[in-house]
Amino acid sequence: MIRLQRDFFTRDALKVAPELLGKSLVRRFNDTISEKYLITEVEAYCGEEDLACHASKGRTTRTEIMYHNGGLVYVYLIYGMYWMLNIVTSVNEIPQAVLIRGIKGFNGPGKLTKKLNIDKSFYGEDLTNSDRIWIENIEGLNDLKYKTTPRIGIDYAGEWKHKPWRFILSEKSDH
Secondary structure, three states, rough: EEEEOOOHHHOOOHHHHHOOOOOEEEEEEOEEEEEEEEEEEEEEEEEEOOOOOOOOOOOOOHHHHOOOOOOOEEEEEOOOOOEEEEEOOOOOOOOOOEEEEEOOOEEEEHHHHHOOOOOOOOOOOEEEOOOOOEEEEEOOOOOOOOEEEEOOOOHHHHHHHOOOOOOEEEOOOOO
């Protein structure tokens, strides 16, 4: 397995998001236990102009990490109980991120962060050198198919809620 490096993440969220599908999210829980999870669903959030993106409210303490180079973790709490795992994409001063919505066996961003024991301490974690979370290519996994749909849970975002920026891994093609 090959850990994804900075150049993978320092691209537009709409390029990174579908390419995260079929990658392996690796979580090391202690010195001896590492588990790998196939990424199956993601959503892209594309900067200050995207009213569904947290950066649409400008630079804040909460969104600061989104203004850094891609490859960092952006986590935030919703409903006072669920941490959302996002991967910062793009380059300095262009705030974009990809929400990890599903991993094999765990659909829903709150369920997967509970499974992975993700909390506030992951805010700003660097996926390129972290010893507790990173993303790897899976060798030999080709011909991945995915579908796109509008993002969900963002009714407040006006026209932006209709953007087909949710990417869901489909079954592999037979050809």
